[in-house]
Amino acid sequence: LVSSDRVIGTDVYGVSDEAIGQIDHLLIEKVSGKIAYAIMNFGGFLGLAHKYYPIPWTALKYDTGWVAIGLALPKANYAMLQSSAMIWWKIATWETRTHQHYGVPPYWGA
């Protein structure tokens, strides 16, 4: 088991090991207690200050010490991330497409 204290605030890295943000908070399915998304704060990276981007929990990869979370995030998608960070909750199909993008099963078990 890992503490939320160790997850929140953890750096997120892109494919070239460059830091692209930090985990700001988690989105939890209330009844099941399953974490749906880790919400990343771009933290000024690429000028995306104070922008949040949801990453499916199952798309996160951990190092052995649970300290760093590495994310295979193609650079070509940064522009997509920028727009998604602003409007993702307004798009009905966003959740399905995002899990397909990362190749991970949806948290809602569909």
Next chain:
Amino acid sequence: LVSSDRVIGTDVYGVSDEAIGQIDHLLIEKVSGKIAYAIMNFGGFLGLAHKYYPIPWTALKYDTGWVAIGLALPKANYAMLQSSAMIWWKIATWETRTHQHYGVPPYWGA
């Protein structure tokens, strides 16, 4: 979905609606992303300052606003909680017995 920001810091109430502590952090199953326990801080209640007590996520009950978490925690068990808070991770059967105590299924799907 509910944010970890709204869960952490939330008051926990006993059966008589008395505040008994606050959610301090969460323990997460790393691979599945399932929250196993919400860790309550007694916060000085009954002189149990800085004592932590793990509550199975599925044993928590929420009000409609997600702001308060009420826990049906029999007063007779406070002494048990005190000892559990100190040594629970050392007792092999604690997790099984605790989930049985609350009448909730174990997070590990056994």
